[in-house]
Amino acid sequence: MVFPLQAGEPITRPTMWRIGHVGEVVFYYLAAVTVAVFLWGVYRRFNRYTDGSEDWFERLDNLGERVVSAAKIVATNEKQFDRDLVGGLMHSFIMWGFLTLLIGTTILAIDMDILEKGGKLLTGQSYSIFKGDFYLSYSLVMDFMGLLFVVGIGIALYRRYAIRKERLWGPNSSLEDDLFIWSLFLLGVGGFVQEGIRIVAMDFPSFETVSFVGWFVADVLTAVGVDQEAALFVYPISWWSHALIAFVFIASIPYAKPFHMISSFANVVTRDEKAGKRLPGIPADLDADTGANSIDDFSWKEKLDQDACTKCGRCTSVCPANNSGRNLSPRDVILDLKNYREHVENGGDEKDIVADSDDAVIQAETMESCMACMACMDACPVEIEHLKTFTRLNRQLTDEGELQPSVQDVFQNLMQKGNTFGDSQRNRGDWADDLEFDITDAREEEVEYLWYVGDYPSYDDRNKQVARSLAKLFKEADVSFGILFDDEKYDGNDIRRLGEEFLYVELAGHHVETWEDCEFEKIVCTDPHSYNTFKNEYPEVDFDEFADDPMMPFEYEGFWNDDGDVDVYHWTQAVEEMVTDGKLGLNGTELDYTVTYHDPCHLGRYNDEYEAPRELVRATGCDLHEMPRNRDDSFCCGGGGGGLWMELDEEQKPSEDRLREALEDTDAGNAVEKFVVACPMCMTMYEDGRKTGGFEDDIEIVDVAELLVEAVESKGVTAGSSASTDAAPADD
The missing domain is CATH 1.20.950 (Fumarate Reductase Cytochrome B subunit)
Known part of the structure; x- marks a missing residue:
């Protein structure tokens, strides 16, 4: 028998060995086909x-x-x-x-x-x-x-x-x-x-x-x-x-x-680096189709998202809504839309894409479950922009009026009163009445920091304590700051994610027009939600498109802060600078609590700020222990994306699961005394979860600002008042 490799022949192997000429022809024909x-x-x-x-926006710029x-x-x-x-x-x-x-x-x-x-x-x-x-x-x-x-x-x-x-x-x-x-x-x-x-x-x-x-x-x-x-x-x-x-x-x-x-x-090539933290705007034309009435309404990128999904389920596995038993799987929303698109492309019958109906492609209940926490997008290995698609679906529900009564009440409050509580705007600054110093009116005097307080610190009793603590910190640091009092309205971040775009633009227009009449250097926000929308979304709005609309109560034209001249801070970022400069006199030994810290979604995953709040906690002397799910893996409190206003059936509230994690899964275990937050919505959700989950005797919910004030006052510094009980969380 003769073999192709004989002594003295080069080291190699034959190609197409024992296939024959006819086989080669067949092979090349099949290869071409x-x-x-x-x-x-x-x-x-x-x-x-x-x-x-x-x-x-242009997704193929700087293609190289x-x-x-x-x-x-x-x-x-x-x-x-x-x-x-x-x-x-x-x-x-x-x-x-x-x-x-x-x-x-x-x-x-x-x-x-x-x-x-x-x-x-x-x-x-x-x-x-x-x-x-x-x-x-x-x-x-x-x-x-x-x-x-x-x-x-x-x-x-x-x-x-x-x-x-x-x-x-x-x-x-x-x-x-x-x-x-x-x-x-x-x-x-x-x-x-x-x-x-x-x-x-x-x-x-x-x-x-x-x-x-x-x-x-x-x-x-x-x-x-x-x-x-x-x-x-x-x-x-x-x-x-x-x-x-x-x-x-x-x-x-x-x-x-x-x-x-x-x-x-x-x-991945066509991804938006700011996906989720900013959302696409809508045309000023009131007749424009901005939702999901038809599969053709979806952009080419949203369709590419659908095709890019590998069914790995990473998004669903980290979704707090899904983990709480709500009817939401981010993966299956994307795949259901893909399957429906292919069904229509192949001549199938069309139906409602999203509605309060079992026959719809996506049920309204599914979209109501989303907390807009961006955990799904953070976990996705192929950069699918779930939140952009979800917002389109929410806009469709809003256009059709298919909203929970509680959410409709919030929208009504905003349209009539300018805040989500439906309280009088005249009362917006009343939280400051208990302070022993006056807060500057930024509409009348020049300030360094224009402080946007926000709805919950202005109207919610528990969060008013946080606002007063923060005011004391600003006072003790001897910085120039002021607020807008009754000219401050709701920021619009979460109603935008619920699909109410025109009301969002109205609120944005009001604020940028008001800011134009003030003299300040920086904007500082109590709420990470406000921080996100001021920093990432207000500069994207072309107010020219809406300025002539009689429905819009503003005359501002062009883009606000498109050159980035106005710095926008979350308060922890601003106060960290003050602590570093020694303006609060802390040396890191004042308090000895064992604590854990919860990363707010809009500060962490949205804006990559993880260290400023932790540095402030450490500056008080507290012993900080991390929960297993921390930083970009943080588990949402359940309040984002309108969750704070929703009435939902769930096996266990996200806030309850998170508090259990703090007490059972951290290294310190049940030695953790305080659950530290840096977001008014988180404060509200966790105070509620502490009660409904039976954790009232086990752990205390405090804001970073409250820890700082207690640390400052422990040194005999009064931060503008005598030792106050404001830093102690209320039990009711």
């Missing part, structure tokens, strides 16, 4: 995005920088490692193994089709790099990365089928998920089986030991009775089986779940 089917499918998928509405940044995110798998080390390793093994095998196949095709066949056709002489040291290096790398690929697939199979990881399953799980993972398994394992058969058939060439996985498989085949003659017979069968599986897989990419390999990268 596969590529054509693949390209046509990709074209059709991306062409469908042109049917979507125009997105609200976007591609480089996206490549870094994808190459490092940084998002996959977030909260899931095993999942990150699994995806890294699969992705880099797959890419390496793809590159290796491309190198082989170039050598075989261009250098060998092309060279012989053009010059009469074949060329090849696929030999010697290059071949040995190639074989070693391909086996090593191929092994990682198979290991990654093995982990995926174990997580999906053995332990049945909960977040991988859901109502949108389907046969395509199984076909995808098993086709990858067959490609990876089949490649090594084919290699092992070839090594046996070629009588174990000594240099093939570099193909250590293939050599191991060859040893196993020999051990089970596969000899050289059997291997020679089986090799063409295994070769064609592997090739056909590869062709089917490649051709199916644009038509099934594997398309995420393309759409996900495109989604």
